[in-house]
Amino acid sequence: MSAVPIETRGLGKQYGRMQAVADVTMTVPEGSICGIVGTNGAGKSTFLNMLLGITRPTTGSAQVLGVDVRDSSGKWRQRLGYVTDQDWFFRQFTVGEMVEYGRRTWKHWDSARCQHLLDSFELAKTQVVRSLSKGMRVQLAFVTALSLRPELFILDEPTSGLDAVVKRQVLQLIVQEAAAGVTTLIATHHLSELERIADRVAFFHKGRVILQSTTEDAKREIRRIQTVFPQGMPDEIRQAPGVLRIEQSGSVYGVIVEHDPEHILALCRRHDPVYLEEMDVDFEELFIHIMHKEGYAREQIILD
Amino acid sequence: MNRSFWTRGLLYKEWRQQRIVLLFIVLAVFFQPILGSIAGEILNMMRQFESVQPYPALPALGEWARAVLLFYGSNQLSFLPVGATLFWGVFMMDSERRGQNLEALLAGPVSRRSVISTKWGLGIATILLLNLPGAIVLSVEALGAPGTHAIWALGWATRWYFVQTGLECLTFSVGLIVGIGVGTYALAIGYAIVAVWLPYLIVSTIAATIQLAPHVYTSSQGMEMSFYNSALPQALQQLQTILNPYTYMGHAYYSVVSLSPDEVPLSFSLVFPVCLVLAIALFWGAFELFGRLSVESWRKMFTMRGFKLALLLLVGATLAWIVGFVAMGRAENAIVMNNYLLHQHPSLIVTKVWTVFVIGFIVFLAVEWLLWMGIRRLVRRRARSTAIA
Numbered sequence: 001m002s003a004v005p006i007e008t009r010g011l012g013k014q015y016g017r018m019q020a021v022a023d024v025t026m027t028v029p030e031g032s033i034c035g036i037v038g039t040n041g042a043g044k045s046t047f048l049n050m051l052l053g054i055t056r057p058t059t060g061s062a063q064v065l066g067v068d069v070r071d072s073s074g075k076w077r078q079r080l081g082y083v084t085d086q087d088w089f090f091r092q093f094t095v096g097e098m099v100e101y102g103r104r105t106w107k108h109w110d111s112a113r114c115q116h117l118l119d120s121f122e123l124a125k126t127q128v129v130r131s132l133s134k135g136m137r138v139q140l141a142f143v144t145a146l147s148l149r150p151e152l153f154i155l156d157e158p159t160s161g162l163d164a165v166v167k168r169q170v171l172q173l174i175v176q177e178a179a180a181g182v183t184t185l186i187a188t189h190h191l192s193e194l195e196r197i198a199d200r201v202a203f204f205h206k207g208r209v210i211l212q213s214t215t216e217d218a219k220r221e222i223r224r225i226q227t228v229f230p231q232g233m234p235d236e237i238r239q240a241p242g243v244l245r246i247e248q249s250g251s252v253y254g255v256i257v258e259h260d261p262e263h264i265l266a267l268c269r270r271h272d273p274v275y276l277e278e279m280d281v282d283f284e285e286l287f288i289h290i291m292h293k294e295g296y297a298r299e300q301i302i303l304d
Numbered sequence: 305m306n307r308s309f310w311t312r313g314l315l316y317k318e319w320r321q322q323r324i325v326l327l328f329i330v331l332a333v334f335f336q337p338i339l340g341s342i343a344g345e346i347l348n349m350m351r352q353f354e355s356v357q358p359y360p361a362l363p364a365l366g367e368w369a370r371a372v373l374l375f376y377g378s379n380q381l382s383f384l385p386v387g388a389t390l391f392w393g394v395f396m397m398d399s400e401r402r403g404q405n406l407e408a409l410l411a412g413p414v415s416r417r418s419v420i421s422t423k424w425g426l427g428i429a430t431i432l433l434l435n436l437p438g439a440i441v442l443s444v445e446a447l448g449a450p451g452t453h454a455i456w457a458l459g460w461a462t463r464w465y466f467v468q469t470g471l472e473c474l475t476f477s478v479g480l481i482v483g484i485g486v487g488t489y490a491l492a493i494g495y496a497i498v499a500v501w502l503p504y505l506i507v508s509t510i511a512a513t514i515q516l517a518p519h520v521y522t523s524s525q526g527m528e529m530s531f532y533n534s535a536l537p538q539a540l541q542q543l544q545t546i547l548n549p550y551t552y553m554g555h556a557y558y559s560v561v562s563l564s565p566d567e568v569p570l571s572f573s574l575v576f577p578v579c580l581v582l583a584i585a586l587f588w589g590a591f592e593l594f595g596r597l598s599v600e601s602w603r604k605m606f607t608m609r610g611f612k613l614a615l616l617l618l619v620g621a622t623l624a625w626i627v628g629f630v631a632m633g634r635a636e637n638a639i640v641m642n643n644y645l646l647h648q649h650p651s652l653i654v655t656k657v658w659t660v661f662v663i664g665f666i667v668f669l670a671v672e673w674l675l676w677m678g679i680r681r682l683v684r685r686r687a688r689s690t691a692i693a
Contacts, residue, residue: 052410072415074412077413080413090408106313106412
């Protein structure tokens with residue numbers, strides 16, 4: 001296996017006049033779980049399709065498992081597992097026939113593992129794919145992708161349509177595989193799930209990567225200071241530079257601050273807080289903040 | 305074998321996906337010559353019975369066979385496998401598109417080209433194999449049972465096999481290459497039919513136009529001569545016969561039954577190699593097309609607008625062709641039946657026919673356009689009212 005499972009340089013895709021993906025340079029180290037998040041139409045799926053070799057890049061280059069994605073032989077995808085929420089299975093096949101197709105297609109197909117996964121997901125080989133629910137099809141996609149013993153796992157909205165119990169099962173599987181050295185690239189809108197499993201994250205907006213780092217570093221972009229003041233929130237803190245927003249829940253204030261929170265913490269301490277704590281923001285907060293900075297904001301819709 | 309060209313998984317998938325369609329192809333391909341030969345046999349028997357001794361049940365059966373099997377059977381059935389292979393080629397790619405399977409396929413360890421080559425290989429192999437029983441049946445009949453009269457020569461059965469197989473390989477390849485680029489099943493079939501019929505229609509139209517043009521000249525003897533002495537319309541007519549799918553489809557079997565080898569034109573002997581070369585060329589086109597373009601690009605290759613234009617051209621050319629032939633028939637009748645008129649006023653008839661043809665073509669195009677616009681407006685209005693509701 002190559003040292004770097006995914007490496008792109010200036011990767012771009014243009015459809016007519018529309019630039020779907022522009023100048024993406026990214027490196028995903030082995031064994032990491034890298035999240036791809038972004039607004040709707042940000043180019044996440046196009047980016048993944050380019051990495052899979054389904055869509056041809058118009059600019060730049062990409063190496064996946066050490067092979068150029070323009071390599072048309074497709075052999076390099078022997079160790080690549082792909083799961084998407086899109087309805088793409090051979091609908092008239094039974095689950096058993098899907099498994100047989102997998103067994104004949106992938107050289108490293110692990111039949112025992114496949115059977116174990118089918119049993120775990122309670123999928124019967126006699127079931128016809130078109131009769132499966134969306135969630136069950138996603139489970140079948142996971143069975144296929146994991147049975148080929150992948151070195152790289154590319155997931156596009158993998159938990160869409162799954163119930164909470166199966167979702168947890170699936171997330172555990174991803175973490176388990178990562179621990180065994182499988183690199184995972186996961187595009188999703190479910191930020192709370194990503195937060196639980198990802199160690200790296202890339203934010204996409206309008207086809208560009210606007211931030212990529214480890215999740216720890218990304219969370220340092222903004223911080224939350226939880227505090228309680230006996231006399232209420234002092235104006236000095238409200239007007240301090242770097243304060244993005246202040247939320248109130250009873251007597252507890254949440255101060256969202258940009259980058260370094262030390263000067264705000266020092267300011268708080270001067271006003272003798274009853275309680276003061278610096279916390280991580282969740283991914284959703286981080287996402288909204290980053291997209292807001294990019295000018296992507298929506299007003300609240302008020303209905304009559 | 306090169307794994308980028310074939311994969312076991314793809315062959316399995318194709319077999320699994322196509323097996324129901326294959327059943328229909330078997331019905332179409334396998335039974336056509338058998339039914340046709342049964343019809344021939346029954347007719348033959350009927351003739352023998354009629355000449356030797358009357359048999360009360362058979363003439364009625366023979367009449368039925370004559371009506372159903374020969375005229376509506378063997379002749380028309382020969383269209384069936386050729387049409388079926390065309391649709392099969394279209395269906396092979398269209399089923400992938402409708403099932404949204406292409407992403408799944410291409411995300412696996414297969415090349416784009418192997419997807420096409422597996423489909424093409426499976427299709428051609430099936431066609432070659434499925435026509436064999438028919439050829440065997442015809443050969444057995446050609447050899448004849450002991451003491452009976454063989455109704456056709458062995459070479460004719462071989463000719464049938466190659467003509468039929470070549471045509472089916474070609475139409476299958478046309479279907480496959482059209483199926484790659486076209487967005488919907490109906491659109492693909494439309495394009496495929498255009499691809500098969502358009503060359504013939506264009507040549508027919510040109511031939512009819514030249515034949516019907518008011519080309520009247522004075523010969524060296526001072527006689528007023530018509531275009532029928534010209535070599536160009538004759539050459540065009542030959543080309544028109546060669547390009548006519550019906551010449552092969554309708555006569556692929558019919559020639560075996562009724563024509564002697566001397567009567568079979570040279571073009572029949574060339575059908576198999578020509579069709580095979582064209583089929584391979586089309587396959588190569590499909591191979592390269594699918595290999596080079598991304599999924600999105602080839603999906604957008606054939607648009608609805610392009611199809612409308614092609615359809616307009618096809619229908620217009622068809623109608624003009626019908627008008628031309630009807631007019632030409634009338635002209636020929638007029639020439640044969642009314643020699644007097646021809647010799648007296650040949651330019652009068654030809655000019656009349658020519659005018660009918662040109663005006664007919666323009667009127668048909670205008671009517672088509674109006675119909676098309678009307679249907680579109682109706683569809684839009686209905687869509688709007690549905691949206692409002």
